Amino acid sequence: xxxxxxxxxxxxxxxxxxxxxxxxxxxxxxxxxxxxxxxxxxxxxxxxxxxxxxxxxxxxxxxxxxxxxxxxxxxxxxxxxxxxxxxxxxxxxxxxxxxxxxxxxxxxxxxxxxxxxxxxxxxxxxxxxxx
Numbered sequence: 001x002x003x004x005x006x007x008x009x010x011x012x013x014x015x016x017x018x019x020x021x022x023x024x025x026x027x028x029x030x031x032x033x034x035x036x037x038x039x040x041x042x043x044x045x046x047x048x049x050x051x052x053x054x055x056x057x058x059x060x061x062x063x064x065x066x067x068x069x070x071x072x073x074x075x076x077x078x079x080x081x082x083x084x085x086x087x088x089x090x091x092x093x094x095x096x097x098x099x100x101x102x103x104x105x106x107x108x109x110x111x112x113x114x115x116x117x118x119x120x121x122x123x124x125x126x127x128x129x130x131x
Contacts, residue, residue, distance in 0.1 A: 038066040039094035039123075041114040043104035049130060050100055088117055097123050102130040 011019070042050045057066050087110075091097060097118035105111045118125050 036066045036096055037094045038068060039091045039097045039114070039118065040068065040100060041097055041105075041111050041118070042100035043102060043108045043111060045104040046100055046102050046130065049102075053100070053128075084113070084117075087114060088121075091118050091121055091123060094123060097125045099125060099127045100130065101127050 040050055040053070054068055057068065091114065097114065099105065099111065099115060115125055
């Protein structure tokens with residue numbers, strides 16, 4: 001007892017063309033690289049280099065293209081839990097965490113925490129070594 005699975009009517013030519021156009025557009029759009037929301041974890045001492053990376057992402061025709069969700073300015077607080085909540089929200093809004101590695105970042109308790117928090121939230125973490 002098999003069924004045809006439809007309402008029993010055939011699609012008109014214009015309906016088929018519309019469906020075909022939608023399918024092609026969907027496939028084309030899926031093939032395009034999507035811009036990622038990126039949280040950049042870095043030591044404060046590396047801010048000038050990180051700003052160069054941010055600048056590259058803003059250039060037209062750059063191979064680097066992302067939305068920067070990292071902190072622009074330090075949280076104006078000595079309350080560590082308040083700072084963690086703010087950073088956690090930025091990480092949560094991101095699809096990936098990029099760690100800018102340097103000697104200073106390797107010693108940073110905040111960078112360590114941001115990596116651990118990113119992993120805890122199920123975010124991919126990639127590293128970029130200061131060259």
